[in-house]
Amino acid sequence: MIEQGDKQSQRALANKKLAYKLLWIVAGSLLFAFALVPLYNVLCSVTGLNGKTQNSATTVVSAKVDEKRLVKVQFVATVMPGLGWNFYPKTPSVTLHPGQVESVVFVVKNTTSQTVVGQAVPSVTPGKASAHLKKIECFCFVRQELKAGEVKEMPLRFFISPELPEDVNELTLSYSFFSAVKN
Amino acid sequence: MSTTTVAHHDDHHDHHPTGLMRWLTTTNHKDIGTMYLTFSLIMFLVGGAMILGIRAELFKPGLQLMKPELFNQLIGVHALIMIFAALMPAATGFANWMIPLQIGAPDMALPRLNNWGFWLLPPAAILLTLPFTLALFGIGDGALATGWTFYPPLSIQGGIGVDFAIFSVHILGISSILGSINIIVTIFNMRAPGMTMMKLPLFAWGWLITAFLLVATIPVLAGAVTMLLTDRHFGTHFFDAAGGGDPILFQHLFWFFGHPEVYILLLPVWGFIPQILQTFARKPVYGYKAQVYSFWAVGALSVVVWAHHFFTAGMPVPALLYFMYSTMAISLPLAVMFFCWIKTMWKGSMSFETPMLFTVGWIILFGIGGLTGLVLADVAADAQYHNSYFVVAHFHYTLFAGGIMGMMAGVYYWLPKMTGHMYNEKLGKLHFWLTAISFNLTFIPQFFVGLAGMPRRIPDYALQFAEFNMISSTGAFILGLSQLLFVYNIISCIKGGEKATDKVWEGAQGLEWTLPSPPPYHSFTEQPVVK
Numbered sequence: 001m002i003e004q005g006d007k008q009s010q011r012a013l014a015n016k017k018l019a020y021k022l023l024w025i026v027a028g029s030l031l032f033a034f035a036l037v038p039l040y041n042v043l044c045s046v047t048g049l050n051g052k053t054q055n056s057a058t059t060v061v062s063a064k065v066d067e068k069r070l071v072k073v074q075f076v077a078t079v080m081p082g083l084g085w086n087f088y089p090k091t092p093s094v095t096l097h098p099g100q101v102e103s104v105v106f107v108v109k110n111t112t113s114q115t116v117v118g119q120a121v122p123s124v125t126p127g128k129a130s131a132h133l134k135k136i137e138c139f140c141f142v143r144q145e146l147k148a149g150e151v152k153e154m155p156l157r158f159f160i161s162p163e164l165p166e167d168v169n170e171l172t173l174s175y176s177f178f179s180a181v182k183n
Numbered sequence: 184m185s186t187t188t189v190a191h192h193d194d195h196h197d198h199h200p201t202g203l204m205r206w207l208t209t210t211n212h213k214d215i216g217t218m219y220l221t222f223s224l225i226m227f228l229v230g231g232a233m234i235l236g237i238r239a240e241l242f243k244p245g246l247q248l249m250k251p252e253l254f255n256q257l258i259g260v261h262a263l264i265m266i267f268a269a270l271m272p273a274a275t276g277f278a279n280w281m282i283p284l285q286i287g288a289p290d291m292a293l294p295r296l297n298n299w300g301f302w303l304l305p306p307a308a309i310l311l312t313l314p315f316t317l318a319l320f321g322i323g324d325g326a327l328a329t330g331w332t333f334y335p336p337l338s339i340q341g342g343i344g345v346d347f348a349i350f351s352v353h354i355l356g357i358s359s360i361l362g363s364i365n366i367i368v369t370i371f372n373m374r375a376p377g378m379t380m381m382k383l384p385l386f387a388w389g390w391l392i393t394a395f396l397l398v399a400t401i402p403v404l405a406g407a408v409t410m411l412l413t414d415r416h417f418g419t420h421f422f423d424a425a426g427g428g429d430p431i432l433f434q435h436l437f438w439f440f441g442h443p444e445v446y447i448l449l450l451p452v453w454g455f456i457p458q459i460l461q462t463f464a465r466k467p468v469y470g471y472k473a474q475v476y477s478f479w480a481v482g483a484l485s486v487v488v489w490a491h492h493f494f495t496a497g498m499p500v501p502a503l504l505y506f507m508y509s510t511m512a513i514s515l516p517l518a519v520m521f522f523c524w525i526k527t528m529w530k531g532s533m534s535f536e537t538p539m540l541f542t543v544g545w546i547i548l549f550g551i552g553g554l555t556g557l558v559l560a561d562v563a564a565d566a567q568y569h570n571s572y573f574v575v576a577h578f579h580y581t582l583f584a585g586g587i588m589g590m591m592a593g594v595y596y597w598l599p600k601m602t603g604h605m606y607n608e609k610l611g612k613l614h615f616w617l618t619a620i621s622f623n624l625t626f627i628p629q630f631f632v633g634l635a636g637m638p639r640r641i642p643d644y645a646l647q648f649a650e651f652n653m654i655s656s657t658g659a660f661i662l663g664l665s666q667l668l669f670v671y672n673i674i675s676c677i678k679g680g681e682k683a684t685d686k687v688w689e690g691a692q693g694l695e696w697t698l699p700s701p702p703p704y705h706s707f708t709e710q711p712v713v714k
Contacts, residue, residue, distance in 0.1 A: 015292040015368050022364045025398050033406025033436060037421060040432050049499065050429050080425065081340065121424055127497065178425035 051123040051130045057141065058134040065099035066162045073133075073160070076174035077106060083179040084112040085146070090153075098162040106139060106154045106175070110146035117145045117180040122173060129171045132161040143180050199704075207302070210294030211704060212279045217601070218301050219276030220594075223269050224670065226308060227587070230264035231663050233257045238625075238659040241652050244644055254642040255328040256344065260311060262331035263348065266448065267355045268308050270582070273590045274451040275300070275362045278390050280601060281455075282366060284695035284702065285384045287375025287711045292368035300361035307354035314344040330640055332437055333407075335422040335430045339414055346415070349408045356401045363394035375694070377713035381475070384693055385468065388475050389454025392482040393447045400440040400447075400486065407436035431496055438489035446485045448582060450478060452589035453520060456542055458693065459596050460524060463539035464531025465690035470523035477516035477523075484513045494562050495569045503562045510560040517553055521546070536688070537611030541592035544619045545584060552580030555630070570640075573633025576626040583622060591618070591669065598673065599687045603701035604680035610672045617665035624658030 044050045073096065075089035086109040096102050110116055120140040124130035135141075139154035146152060160171075199205055206218060236257050240248045249257075279297065283290055291297050311326070318325040327348035329338045338345050370383070370391050383391075410421040411433065420426025422433045457468045468474070490498060490506045498506075524546055533539070555577040559565055568574060591614075599605050628651035633639075637648050644652065683700040694713075698706050 011372060015372050018368045018371060019293055019296070019364050022367055022398055026360055026402050029399050030402035030406050033403040033439075034410075036403075036436060036439075037410070037432065040429070040435065044429070047499065050431055051497070052427075052429075119425065121427070125497070128499065176424060180425075 047127070049127050051125050051127045057138070058136055064162055065097050067097055069098050070095055071098060071160050071164065071168070072170045073102075074170070074172045075104065075106075076172055078174065078176045080176055080178045083116065083118055083177055085110055085116070085118060085177060087175075087177050096160065098160045098164055101136065101157060101159045103155060103157045106156060107151065108144065108146065108154060108177070109151045110148060113148045115145060115147050117143050118177045119143050119180040120175045120177050122175055125172045125174070126168060128165055129168045132164040133171065133173060134159055134161055140175060208298070210290075210298050212283050212291045212294070212297065213601075213702070213704065215291075215297050215301050216276045216278075216280030219272045219279060219304075222301070222304055222308075223273040223276060223590075224673070226264050226268035226272070228666065228670070229312075230261050230269055231666060233261040233264070235659060235663050237261070238656040240642055241644070242656040243653070244646055244649050246643055249642070251642045252325060252328060255330070255640065256315070256326040258640055259327045259330045259348075260315075263311060263327070263351075264308070265582070265587075266331070266444070267352070267359075268304065268311075270448050270586045270590070271355075271359060272304060273593075274390070274393070274448070275359075275366075277386070277451065277455070277590075277593055277597070278362075278366050281597060281695055282369060282387050282390065283373070284698065284706060285387055285693055286370065286373065286378050287694050287707050287713065288369060288373035289705065289707050289710070291365050292373050293365045296361050297365050300358050300365065303354050303358035303361075307351045307358065310347050310354065311351040314342075314347050317343075332441070333411060333433070334437075335411065335414070335433050336424070338411055339423055346412065349412050352408050353405055356405045359397050359401055363397040366390055366394045367398070375707070375710040375713050381472070382713060384454075385457050385471070385474055386451065386454035388478055389450040389452070392478045393450040396443045396447050396450075396482055396485065400443045403436060404440035407433060407440070410436075431493075434493045434496060435490065438492045439486070441492065442489040443482075443485040445581070446481055448586050449589075450482070452545075452586060452593070453478065455593050455596070456545065456589060457524060457527060459538050459542045459592055460527040461692060462596070462688045462690045463536060463542075464528045464533050466527060466531040467692070468523070469526040469529075470519070473519050474523050477519045480516035481513060484509065484516070488513065491560055491565075494565045507560055507562045511557060514553065514557055521550065536595075537606070537608060537615055538592045538596035540612060540615040541588055541595060544615065545588050545592060548580055548584030548588065548619070548622070552577060552582075552585050555580060568633065570638055571633040572629040572637045572639055575639050576629035576633060579622075579626050579629075583626075588618065588622075591615075594669075594673070596688075597695075598676055599683035600695060600698075600700050600702070602677050603683055603699075604676050604678075605683050606672050606676040606680065610668055614665060614668045614672065617668070618662060621658045621661035621665060625655050625662055626658075628652070628655045628658075 044052060072093055074093040075091070077087045077089055079085050079087050086107075088107055090105040090107060094102055094104060108118075122138075122140050124133050135156065135158045137155055137157040139156065144152070144154070199211070200208060206214065209215060234257070236249065237254065240246070240254060279291060282288075314323055314326040317323050323343040325342070326344040327333075327341065328344060329341055333345070333348070370387055374383070410419065413419040414421050414423050414428070420428040422428045422430050424430060453474075457474060461468045488506060488510045490502065491510045494503060494506070528543075535543070555573070559568055559574065559577060595606060595611055632644075632648045632651045635648065637644050685699050686696045687700060688696075694711060695702075697711070
């Protein structure tokens, strides 16, 4: 009887030890879940997977213009829920040579009766073109503050890098305007 | 029961608290198994009632019964309940009941953890469904309305139902992890002398892989929904595009858990199906080793194929191709298993009692589920099928036929062992035929409307889908009502009936059939020696 009791308590100890070891797997995969966030962001910025473009001005303007190619750039403007603005591009699309600097204008109007701050977030499709759309000047670099009823014309100056992959002839630049203040 | 001497003392007297306290404090694997199975059956009926509401709304085009908001809530909560509160607890219930009996262990390895694992479930189920009730009193706007997948940005904008569901998933996750740890430790440490790993019953093997998958992937889901929670309330921007987050990241995290989850639900069933086949074909399991290796192969592949759930979200072509081919590769180990199941029956002297009927029906219907999955795995075709009713029909063939009908086979197979009484065979057979026929009546039309372009999760549809939806709803109501036969059969079997023999089935094999029916409260206190 006593011998058997010993054996049982030994087994209980072994069970506990194994259970704690398994908890390390749990902790490891919880850590893995959070580690995936920076990993994903790095992967995306290297490959342009999720269409995120650079959000600061390019200072080096390529002088070389590739006259042989024409690329069409379409503009999409979206206002997210919670922001009472009208927002649209003045020209829906432009066709340009890679390397050629182009300027377009986006119009935004605050339709509410109070001052509102918004932030535009850009995205480019197809994803592999996102690294090749270079902005020199963009309203998305800073927050935009609009008084009640105010209308603003906002400039965007950009060029398409001549390294744009051969099979991309058309790309879409989309802006989503978010309310910059959380309600 | 804290010391081993008391535990040893116990088996001579069988004394334990009675009434409610017995169930609240029990650490006995059979009691806990019974509670898991009962909970699962109740939640199966609750989740089923919810989807009957949906099918009633879809009976005719137009909006008749409910607002779209309620429709969306019922769909998401139906899925969460069926997956986390019906299928998973049913599998855990069988594991608690049968794994110790099958491997010759006196109990589960960590009995008190086991008690916790179960008692976390009812609060989680209440948390999940409470927002429905709160909405009636004007608090909040109802339950989670995003579908069970919690995709942002909808889940970031949603009401308190999302928060309730997130906490519910946390608790359900902890419960699954505790249950899994217990099962792994039991299988590794508590086997009877001579029960080597390659002599384990396949049910234990299937569960072992399931448990490892759960331990490795549930924390990822927990992490993802926690990030969602902090995005909602604490100003982080993991998935909120306004602050530079990425909603697609959530889809990666969710399906990194979500795809293995499919096999988590199915592996325990794949485990006991061969045991039922060998019993009623009166032949040993064919290809035991091949099936064990196939379990491992499916388990390993399941964690590297997740992105096939969102082919249309935008991915580079090489990634699409990788996820397509790796997904299709899962059909190879599954084909091995199908071959083994059929070969086990081949030239056997088969008889078709209810468990066998469910098993053979299961093989056919699960096969349809698997084959339609191959179609969905094709990137080019998926663009057409994505988010259509074709997907709904496909995963109900795998999860209702492959999951729930499998569990029903298990219930009929082991119920005489657990209760000591035979169930009503005629009612059982009637239940099978009603279930199998009405299941097909419900879901075959959904393949067609899906192919024709009817999107899922929408409360209304174009007029040309009206007839097929009416057939589908009729099937669903027959399917739902026939489950009452199942409940009646189980209850009357618990209450009484023809006495079951120890072996129950003529061709039954395995340690659980060497014990009396029902087995004593404490079994295998002297471990059997397996030769």
